[in-house]
Amino acid sequence: MLSVSREAKVQFMREILLRYLPQGEQTRAQRHREYRQKIISNYQPLHRELYAMHPATFFAPQFLKAINDNTEESFRSIMSEPSPGVYTFEMFQPHFCELLLHEVENFENWVNEAKFRIMRPNTMNKFGAVLDDFGLETMLDKLMEGFIRPISKVFFSEVGGSTLDSHHGFVVEYGKDRDVDLGFHVDDSEVTLNVCLGKEFSGGELFFRGTRCDKHVNTGSQSEEIFDYSHVPGKAVLHRGRHRHGARATTAGHRINLLLWCRSSIFREMKKYQKDFSSWCGECNREKNERQRMSIAATKLELLRREGESTT
Ligand SMILES: O=C(O)CCC(=O)C(=O)O
Numbered sequence: 665m666l667s668v669s670r671e672a673k674v675q676f677m678r679e680i681l682l683r684y685l686p687q688g689e690q691t692r693a694q695r696h697r698e699y700r701q702k703i704i705s706n707y708q709p710l711h712r713e714l715y716a717m718h719p720a721t722f723f724a725p726q727f728l729k730a731i732n733d734n735t736e737e738s739f740r741s742i743m744s745e746p747s748p749g750v751y752t753f754e755m756f757q758p759h760f761c762e763l764l765l766h767e768v769e770n771f772e773n774w775v776n777e778a779k780f781r782i783m784r785p786n787t788m789n790k791f792g793a794v795l796d797d798f799g800l801e802t803m804l805d806k807l808m809e810g811f812i813r814p815i816s817k818v819f820f821s822e823v824g825g826s827t828l829d830s831h832h833g834f835v836v837e838y839g840k841d842r843d844v845d846l847g848f849h850v851d852d853s854e855v856t857l858n859v860c861l862g863k864e865f866s867g868g869e870l871f872f873r874g875t876r877c878d879k880h881v882n883t884g885s886q887s888e889e890i891f892d893y894s895h896v897p898g899k900a901v902l903h904r905g906r907h908r909h910g911a912r913a914t915t916a917g918h919r920i921n922l923l924l925w926c927r928s929s930i931f932r933e934m935k936k937y938q939k940d941f942s943s944w945c946g947e948c949n950r951e952k953n954e955r956q957r958m959s960i961a962a963t964k965l966e967l968l969r970r971e972g973e974s975t976t
């Protein structure tokens with residue numbers, strides 16, 4: 665095993681770990697593998713160049729340069745942070761967006777013609793497709809490892825940004841005969857990349873309402889946490905998965921976005937043993953500050969009382 669490729673080692677370890685999963689999950693994983701296999705052996709890709717990572721043709725030159733420089737300054741030079749924890753930047757070349765849109769359309773035509781029943785990206789969408797299920801998993805893994813993880817290491821280290829090790833990659837589709845909007849939610853991810861691929865549309869703004877841990881997910885928002893963002897084709901939004909958000913109705917046209925939910929198994933394991941998430945949960949942070957404020961006030965009062973005692 666020592667001399668085989670990294671992929672072969674990963675596959676070997678995966679098979680061992682699979683044997684230790686509970687029976688129900690083993691069956692589910694096996695079924696999903698068969699489902700993917702069935703698609704991959706029947707679906708003819710339209711643009712094969714999308715299935716391997718080609719940075720020079722996929723990404724905007726300034727994005728590529730920032731990644732190659734790999735410093736906080738280089739990332740900041742191409743990113744805006746219009747609201748704390750929400751980063752936006754030009755990411756894909758228009759031609760890449762076009763190819764990916766064609767590929768998704770081609771896949772959907774095949775699904776309809778073959779009368780194949782596909783799994784939707786998650787319980788919130790009636791439309792859209794999982795890119796990992798029709799062959800794009802390896803390319804998206806490279807996207808996460810080589811491009812999203814270096815940025816997340818700098819801006820989202822407290823939620824496992826430097827140890828992202830798996831992903832769920834899909835497209836969502838809105839407009840006539842598609843989904844209209846998306847309710848308020850948190851993602852099943854540590855870091856989410858959301859890139860608008862096109863086409864032409866009105867509405868569809870993302871609304872953000874602050875980052876929360878499990879315990880505080882339903883608490884209110886502070887005014888500084890309220891933020892709306894209008895999608896621009898080719899442009900990416902990067903945020904914590906626990907940053908509460910939703911998408912307003914796409915009122916005209918057709919909007920398709922690429923979503924990459926990036927996960928960290930180390931972060932998820934560590935989280936089980938922690939209670940205080942004030943480094944990233946807005947409400948934990950507010951409570952902590954409030955406790956500190958109360959404790960300072962109590963100390964001040966105590967000092968005043970002692971001073972009073974000593975002067976009388
Ligand atoms: O429609 C969008 O841009 C948001 C999609 C989203 O938040 C999700 O799929 O998790």
Ligand SMILES: [Fe+2]
Binds near residue numbers: 849850851909
């Ligand atoms: Fe989301």
